[in-house]
Amino acid sequence: MIFLFGASFLPYFWLNRRPARYYWESKFDKRIPLIPLFVLPYISLLPLICTGLYFLRGRELTVFLTAYLLANLSASLFWYLFPNGVRRPKVNTRSIFSKALGLLYANDQDTNGCPSGHVYGAVICTYFLTRIFLGDIFVLTAITLWGLLIILSTLFVKQHYIIDVFVGILWAVLTILTTQEVGLRGYF
8 A cells, every 4th residue: 555655646747747738826826925934844745744654553544545645646637637837936046945945946847736735745644643643732733733834835935826725625625535435434
C-alpha cells in the first residue's frame, strides 16, 4: 500500500510539465500579498505527511493512505482534463525566504493549481492525525495550526488561487468520506 501511495504522486510531475490552459484568478486573489516567509509552512507538507506515516497504524493508516491515493489520482485526472495554473509575481531575491521561494518557482511549474494538492494533503493529514491525538489538546492544536498554515501558505506564496483552496478542501472531504464509507463496509 505504501508503494501505491508513493506512486500516486508520480502523475503530478508529468502533468506539471504541461502548459496551463486555464487561470482562475479572482479579484480577491489580486489583493492577497506575496509573503515569502510563508514558503516555510508551504514546504512543510512533506514532514506533515511523514508525521502521519509515523504515527498512524492499522486501519487508520490504511484509510489515510487510501484517501490520499484517491485524492492524488482523481486530482491528476482533473489536472489532465483541465490543465490550470497560477500566474506568479516576480520575487525579490534579497531575503533567504525570497530566495527559497524563487527556488520553489524554478522547480515547480505554474500548473496543477486546482485542486491544490497542498490543501487536500494538509486536510487529509490533519484530519487523520487529529483523530489519534484527540485526548492531547496541545498536540491537537499544534497539528491543526500546522495544517492551517500550510493551507494559508498556498495563497501567500502565490502557488494557488482562492478557488484552488476551496476545491482542495472539498476534494479532501469527499475522499475522506468515500474511503471511510468503503472502510466501514469491510474493504479495509
